[in-house]
Amino acid sequence: xxxxxxxxxxxxxxxxxxxxxxxxxxxxxxxxxxxxxxxxxxxxxxxxxxxxxxxxxxxxxxxxxxxxxxxxxxxxxxxxxxxxxxxxxxxxxxxxxxxxxxxxxxxxxxxxxxxxxxxxxxxxxxxxxxxxxxxxxxxxxxxxxxxxxxxxxxxxxxxxxxxxxxxxxxxxxxxxxxxxxxxxxxxxxxxxxxxxxxxxxxxxxxxxxxxxxxxxxxxxxxxxxxxx
Numbered sequence: 001x002x003x004x005x006x007x008x009x010x011x012x013x014x015x016x017x018x019x020x021x022x023x024x025x026x027x028x029x030x031x032x033x034x035x036x037x038x039x040x041x042x043x044x045x046x047x048x049x050x051x052x053x054x055x056x057x058x059x060x061x062x063x064x065x066x067x068x069x070x071x072x073x074x075x076x077x078x079x080x081x082x083x084x085x086x087x088x089x090x091x092x093x094x095x096x097x098x099x100x101x102x103x104x105x106x107x108x109x110x111x112x113x114x115x116x117x118x119x120x121x122x123x124x125x126x127x128x129x130x131x132x133x134x135x136x137x138x139x140x141x142x143x144x145x146x147x148x149x150x151x152x153x154x155x156x157x158x159x160x161x162x163x164x165x166x167x168x169x170x171x172x173x174x175x176x177x178x179x180x181x182x183x184x185x186x187x188x189x190x191x192x193x194x195x196x197x198x199x200x201x202x203x204x205x206x207x208x209x210x211x212x213x214x215x216x217x218x219x220x221x222x223x224x225x226x227x228x
Contacts, residue, residue, distance in 0.1 A: 021100060021126055022048060024184060024191050024206050028124060029053060033095040036060060036120065038082055038112070039102035043070030050075070058094075060086060083108045086115050094120040101204075103127050104164065110176060113209075117178065123209040129185075131165030131199040166199045173209060181208040 022045050029035060031053045037046050040059030049055040059077040061067050070077045080086055083106050097120035099112070104127060106112045116123040129135075164172075166185070173180060185195045185202035195201060 018044070020186065020189050020191070021204070021206075024186070025098060025100065025124055025126070026053065028182070028206070028208055029055065029096050031055070034093070035096045035098060036089065036094045037098045037100070038086075038116065039099060039105075040070055040075070040077060041066050043073045043075035043077065045098065045100065046070070046075045047073045058089075060089075082106050082112050082115075085111060086119060089119045091118050092121070096120050096122050096124055098124045100124075100126040101128065109172070113173070113176060113178065117209065117211050121210065121214070122181065123207075125207045125209060126204060127164065127169060127207075128204050129166050129199065129202045130163045131167060134203075136200075166202060166205055169205075169207065173207075177212045178209050179212045179214070181210055183207055 025045060026048060029049060032055065033049075033053070034056045035046070035049050036058045037043075038060045040046055040061050043059055046055075046057040046059050050057050057075060059067075059070050059075050060080050060082065061070065061077050062079065062081055064079070067077045067079055078086075078088055080088065082102075097116040099116060103109060103112065103125055113123070113125075116125075166183070170180065170183075183198070184191050184193060184206040185198040186192070186204040186206065187195060187198075187201050188203075191206070192198075192202075198205070
């Protein structure tokens with residue numbers, strides 16, 4: 001049965017792969033880092049980063065109920081609307097800005113991405129892949145808006161306002177002058193580095209991003225987009 005969308009899911013939707021997603025994000029953040037999670041929900045990820053990685057953490061969330069849940073975990077949260085920018089956070093305040101399963105919900109996509117790299121050295125973005133083969137099959141064979149494990153909502157109650165494939169996202173960040181440090185497709189609930197046909201096979205993907213003019217990139221670790 002389709003899930004009903006309410007305001008509590010704005011900027012943070014239930015993620016059926018949240019356990020593997022959290023593990024992957026934790027692997028890409030160094031211990032002791034300063035981390036802000038945009039659309040932090042109940043603060044689950046931030047509490048893990050604080051307790052297991054000794055990170056200094058801050059959440060940004062719009063929904064009041066989620067803010068209460070995060071605060072109950074001991075996570076500090078700023079109530080803000082990502083579409084309006086994050087003026088309360090100064091430039092360069094964090095090592096990492098995380099945006100997990102949220103980009104497809106915001107209306108001003110480019111503004112949010114630019115804000116992430118204004119306030120943090122690197123951005124970690126997890127997004128669903130609308131180029132996945134299950135999505136293509138449902139549209140091609142049934143002529144219906146797709147519903148999959150990674151995209152669990154019906155067209156009439158989805159919180160998502162943008163639908164992008166991995167190729168679409170690569171093109172966008174390239175036009176914005178943002179460098180992809182790493183693309184990590186999530187296929188069958190596993191992270192697969194340098195996966196073949198990633199745009200066809202991946203349910204979700206993690207991107208590690210930084211500004212193209214950043215001096216922090218180690219050229220040995222820059223990941224090329226996977227083959228489609």
